[in-house]
Amino acid sequence: MGYSPIHLLSVWVIFCVVKSVQGARSGNLRRHKAFAVGAYLGAVGAALGALAPGRMLNQMLFG
Numbered sequence: 001m002g003y004s005p006i007h008l009l010s011v012w013v014i015f016c017v018v019k020s021v022q023g024a025r026s027g028n029l030r031r032h033k034a035f036a037v038g039a040y041l042g043a044v045g046a047a048l049g050a051l052a053p054g055r056m057l058n059q060m061l062f063g
Helices: 005-026 029-050 056-062
Strands: none
Touching: 005 029
16 A cells, blocks of 8 residues: 555645744744644645545445
8 A cells, every 4th residue: 555645745734733833932923823724724635535435444434
């Protein structure tokens, strides 16, 4: 089993969380907000992708 675009979204979420924390610590709230939204959207995209028809998680949950 290989990697899929969902795995790239996981890397994107980790990157956004790190940058968001850095932005908050440095007081740059605009950067913090932008990367927090990016992390949220990446996580939602990964969840929707994992539940797509034909994916293992979809088959486990919905038969």
